[in-house]
Amino acid sequence: KDIIKLLTNLKNRTEKKLALRLAELEKCKNRETLRIYGELIKANLFQIEKGASYAEVPNYYSENLEMVRIPLDISLSPQNNANKYFKEYKKTYTAEQTLKELTQKDKKELIYFDSVLDTIDRSKTLAEIAEIRAELAESGYIKQTSNPKKNNTQNISYKEYLSPEGYKILVGKNNKQNDYITTVLAAKNDLWFHVKNIPGSHVVIMNSGKEVTEQTIIQAAQLAAANSKAYASSNVAVDYTPIKYVKKPSGAKPGMVIYTTNKTVYVTPK
Secondary structure: OHHHHHHHHHHHHHHHHHHHHHHHHHHHHHHHHHHHHHHHHHHOHHHOOOOOOEEEEEOOOOOOOOEEEEEOOOOOOHHHHHHHHHHHHHHHHHHHHHHHHHHHHHHHHHHHHHHHHHHHHHOOOHHHHHHHHHHHHHOOOOOOOOOOOOOOOOOOOOEEEEOOOOOEEEEOOOHHHHHHHHHHHOOOOOEEEEEOOOOEOOEEEOOOOOOOOHHHHHHHHHHHHHOEOOOOOOOEEEEEEEHHHEEOOOOOOOOOOEEOOOEEEEEOOO
């Protein structure tokens, strides 16, 4: 309950931050207008009187060359008004780049929080909850209660199934296990599965690039769907691709990967 409360609070806070940043980002969309205003004032310096509250000039950046009214600071000269617009343009450009980075970070955080909440929802033992708590501690979201050895994989467990051809199918039960089976255990030609665009477990067929029947692919996809937020749905989209096309970006949250060259199969969780 304490983990759920923490994650819910973090998620709500991040959603509010994201909404504010997206609103600020929307304001930055008119930054090109600031540059154009500066250029138009510059091009008409000798026609603009000092102390004027606006300048009405032809817009050379428009096909129709319509007149545009540009607000001016009456305490500044025409040249300084142009410089002011250029300065605001640069400031807005910098703000836009920063906001883009921050909104991307917020979105990744929200995806991560959802993945942990989904894992908690599907946890059945105290040991599984303990693993989630350890993951959050390592990620800095809660205080570390002990000093576990780094890179200690001895206690990492995961689900294991057998395909009709005799291949092992591994299923992660949380983000730490997902990272382990995907980045440590799996070979580059093994097949990797994950539900499309929603939180869920990583699933790997340990086939080393050998022929896999449609029956085994469906089995692995059903396991991916059953161990996801879509476990109670039907006709669930599951992506799959060889491990060599699955990458974990530097600094990515536990369980977070990107993948390409995938195919998609639709299954009912089983």
